[in-house]
Amino acid sequence: MYSNLQFLLNPFFLLKVMILVMIFVFLVFMLIVLNQVRSMAKRVNQPKTPLIVTIGIVILLAAASLFLTSLVIL
Amino acid sequence: MADIFVAKKKKIELKDELPPIKKEVTPLFETELKQEKKEEKDQRFAHEELFHFRNKEVSLFSSFHLYPSNVFFKEQEEGEEIILLLRKHFMTNFPWIAIAIIITIAPVIFFIFRSYFPVPPLPDKFNVIAFLFYFTVVGAYVYMNFISWFFNISLVTQGRLIDVKFIDIIYHDMAITRLSLVEDISFTQSGFLRSLFNYGDIFVQTAGEKLNFDFLAVPEPDHVLNIIENLMGGQKDVQ
Numbered sequence: 211m212y213s214n215l216q217f218l219l220n221p222f223f224l225l226k227v228m229i230l231v232m233i234f235v236f237l238v239f240m241l242i243v244l245n246q247v248r249s250m251a252k253r254v255n256q257p258k259t260p261l262i263v264t265i266g267i268v269i270l271l272a273a274a275s276l277f278l279t280s281l282v283i284l
Numbered sequence: 285m286a287d288i289f290v291a292k293k294k295k296i297e298l299k300d301e302l303p304p305i306k307k308e309v310t311p312l313f314e315t316e317l318k319q320e321k322k323e324e325k326d327q328r329f330a331h332e333e334l335f336h337f338r339n340k341e342v343s344l345f346s347s348f349h350l351y352p353s354n355v356f357f358k359e360q361e362e363g364e365e366i367i368l369l370l371r372k373h374f375m376t377n378f379p380w381i382a383i384a385i386i387i388t389i390a391p392v393i394f395f396i397f398r399s400y401f402p403v404p405p406l407p408d409k410f411n412v413i414a415f416l417f418y419f420t421v422v423g424a425y426v427y428m429n430f431i432s433w434f435f436n437i438s439l440v441t442q443g444r445l446i447d448v449k450f451i452d453i454i455y456h457d458m459a460i461t462r463l464s465l466v467e468d469i470s471f472t473q474s475g476f477l478r479s480l481f482n483y484g485d486i487f488v489q490t491a492g493e494k495l496n497f498d499f500l501a502v503p504e505p506d507h508v509l510n511i512i513e514n515l516m517g518g519q520k521d522v523q
Binding site for chain 1: 423
């Protein structure tokens with residue numbers, strides 16, 4: 211009856227879920243960081259602030275693409 | 285009568301040919317005022333060591349800036365000019381930079397000596413994802429540490445001190461006090477690295493709501509002290 215759920219006990223499946231959860235938590239964390247950076251940039255404007263925000267967005271996009279990639283290939 | 289009339293006409297033609305000369309003459313009191321302001325600035329920054337910090341573009345890694353261009357804050361009043369922008373000395377970033385280098389090299393070392401580690405065999409796709417995720421986290425670690433340093437700034441204007449704190453991402457705070465409320469100001473510079481790279485802590489006691497303003501590990505603390513002193517007109521207390 212439960213033979214279809216056997217994959218839940220597969221260690222690779224558990225590893226996949228663990229990696230996905232970790233990347234998702236990291237994504238949420240980076241979103242919070244970017245939000246804080248944006249609010250700081252509003253408070254004190256400095257000439258190089260756009261560069262800092264851009265680097266943050268690049269890291270966020272890298273994490274998002276990693277999440278999607280791992281969702282597909284793992 | 286007719287001759288006089290012709291002569292007048294010629295004069296008018298000449299006037300038309302000449303380009304209009306417009307010379308704006310600034311009133312004498314304005315020129316004196318500008319000169320006084322310039323002299324005041326020169327006196328305030330009479331230290332030759334500080335000249336190379338003036339009127340330069342604020343770079344990504346600068347921690348001491350006189351008259352920073354294109355820098356302004358939300359609560360800035362009209363006509364208020366930022367005289368000094370301070371951050372912690374870049375040397376204070378050394379610990380996390382060292383950690384970042386170590387954790388970047390660590391996987392390479394692990395790969396070279398992998399036979400010594402009891403690692404269970406995993407499919408390549410797991411290894412690739414783990415490898416990419418690891419370096420994304422390292423990048424985020426560097427980024428977070430850098431922005432913690434970058435947004436932790438202190439500003440000195442003609443009439444106010446502004447201290448912006450950005451610690452551990454979830455905590456940020458902005459404190460402002462008027463120079464007229466400053467009661468005491470002192471600086472401490474102790475330790476080998478601090479003496480070598482010339483940075484120290486400046487402690488400002490105020491009569492305002494926030495009693496203490498600490499500018500920690502700022503470069504050229506003696507000059508910063510002098511500048512704030514000249515702005516407020518007080519006595520120096522060097523420890």
